[in-house]
Amino acid sequence: MDKKKKINKSGWICAKCSCPVEEGPIKAMYLSGNFDVKLLRCPVCKNVLVPEDLALGQMLEVEKGLEDK
């Protein structure tokens, strides 16, 4: 969570809407898994930002877990 905040602080803004990204509700889906989570996203166009450490850390772990289910 800290890192997400850091990225938020480091100031990604949505290039399309010129809005800073902020945490918001996200639907995440993979194979048999459906999750409601909070991730960074543009509050206007709802484009989701998945940072590198999330994609290669927790998210990968969940993907692997679902693949072996």
Next chain:
Amino acid sequence: MDLDKLLAKQELCINDNLPSCVAMCPIHVDVKGFMEQIQKEDFQEAYNILQKRMPMAKVISQVCDHPCQNVCVRKDKGGDISIGDLEKAVAQYEGTVKKRSLPIPDNNKKVAIIGGGISGLTCAIDLRKKGYTVTIFEKNKELGGRLRRFVGDLLTEKVLEEEIEDIKKLGVEIKTGVTISQEDIKGLREKYEAIYIGTGKWEVEFKIDGITFETGIDGVFCGGRIAIGNDSIILSVSTGRRAAISMDRYIQKTSLTALRKEEGSYKTELKVDTSDVSEEPKIVPSSDVYTKEEAILEAKRCLLCECHKCYKACPHLQYEKLDPKAYIRKINHNERIILGDHYANKAINSCMLCGLCKSVCPTGVDMAEIIRDTRKSMVSRGKMPPSAHDFALKDMEFNMSEYFNLLKHQSGMDKSKFLFFPGCQLSGSYPQYVEKSYAYLMEKLEGGVGLYLNCCGAPGEWAGRDDLFETSLKKIYLDWESMGRPTFILACSTCYYILKNYLPDINIITLWEIFNEKGLPSGAHKGEGKNLVVHDSCTARDYSNIYDGIRDIVKKLEYDITEPHYTKEQTQCCGYGGLSYFANKEFTNFATDRRIQEEEGDYLAYCAMCRDLFVSRGKKTLHILDLVFGEDMEGLSIKKGPTLSERRNNRLKLKIYILHRFWGENMDLKEEYEDIQLIIDKEVRSLMKERLILEGDIKKVIGMGEKSNNRFFNPENGHCLAFRRIVNVTYWVEYEKLGDSFRVITAYSHRMDVQGE
């Protein structure tokens, strides 16, 4: 998947059969464990192992007639192991240690033992340990019977008395000076629930059952010399023991015959390959008994028999620490899981499917076939992890697409007697050699040599994707028919294996055979006696025309050949096979390292993947076509193979180039956003390799991000972060714009689909 059929395959594996000495020992002393402990200089533990199976070990060890030695596998390699002498020595050194025995709970059932000799004492000890109230009737004044004849230097009176004393301490009642004859049996039967006769001789001749040692009289059993008709001490022990098992079962009213097949001596099914074992002469003891040092040396001659040929040969089995039986059980369990993790998925997808296990196995256990079937089953049940083979399957799709696929008659001709099919990996690694080989073939062969750029479908077979594989085979078949059924000329062993097995109608020949038949290109450099270690491709193992053809070329070019231990039909995979490279990178490195460490010299491979993998792990390796068409052998042997992106580019460029060169056609074929200029430093490249991200993917992400503005921007450092979902993977690229180029900061991907609400 038929799991009963799968489990039945376990039975083929002979590895857990006993070593020949242990099987032949009538009481199955764990001779191998015993030897192992002496090798480790642990005489105490060796004696413990002896005691586990051998009653009165201090005595029997000194007098055993060791039938085990006759079947010792070491016999023809310097002489059998002196098992008997080692038992004597170990008992001499360790037999003085006092045994601690726990009190035995009585079951209040009485048995009588007639005769206090070897078999009677064994029977008495075994039954007493099970809780029976045991009475021995011995006609002499003292117990021991024939054992007393052996009293001398090795077996002292004192030791014999100690063992008899131990029997008394167990709580066995002993009546000496009592003669029992046939007419007493009936009376005894009223007091005792079962009777054992072990008197060496008996006035009545029984019809003795060889398994149960029943005499025909209800509740009366017998053993020892009456049953075996010879003087073997250890066989006497065995009959006493087996009769005790029968008596226990008789009293407990359970089956006397169930599961007793391998109770006595038998010949093992275990096969041990001694072809690599060198002769070592027996160690002769310097006095009556081996010194400890001599005993250790003699025990070290023991081969510690096991089969495990597949395990010793296969890096995958070693990495997973699984032998075929355990592996089959693991697969069975993995297939049956309904709720919970399929914990064996990764192992199953790491097998190189190379078939070495089958080729070394004395009974032909074929794990590759089992794992191929398992992967198909996983796919059909929707349980195959999509990430395992996704990259390879997408690569296959690319190779079958217009970006690589090409099918043409030789320029200026309308029919083809031959069709050159170089394969996708040779085209990815060595497009220049494909071009040179094709020019050579057109020069040497009559009747038209067409060109066919395509994938043979192997990734589909390896991934268990019958759907994709069938489609690819069908396409090849139809293309072959459309070209007038030409003979395929192949330069890849995997293509050869696939076509030979799955499209047997198609005539195939290797480029290597044509080189040998029509002569090598005139410019080929001679090796001047340089030595090369020939590494055979795993898919070539069943085809001597391939591996012999390669050796013929190498010899013609005046190179010396070193054969690695695993070679020809028993070659070891480079680590790429079965797509293990994509499913388990760590393992692939392990397997590649194993292979390249086998021999010191430079390697020669004839598969582009083998060569590139070896070089990537630091082994100087040449491809056979380097020898034929190359210039600077030293430089070529250390030249790193192309990246995954470059492999794709090479294929596309090969198609464009070759169309222009041989047919004068210009093709303007580009991948989406191909013209985007990227700047990628070494570290990012290595990340991309690790994460299986191609330059083409990055261009597609940046191109789309720039066009649609669906991306993020960081005003502080000016970086952009673009994303794009391509089929089932979302790719992310962080980059900065430098003039007309894009410098890639990082790239990553995930498979989870995320949607903002």
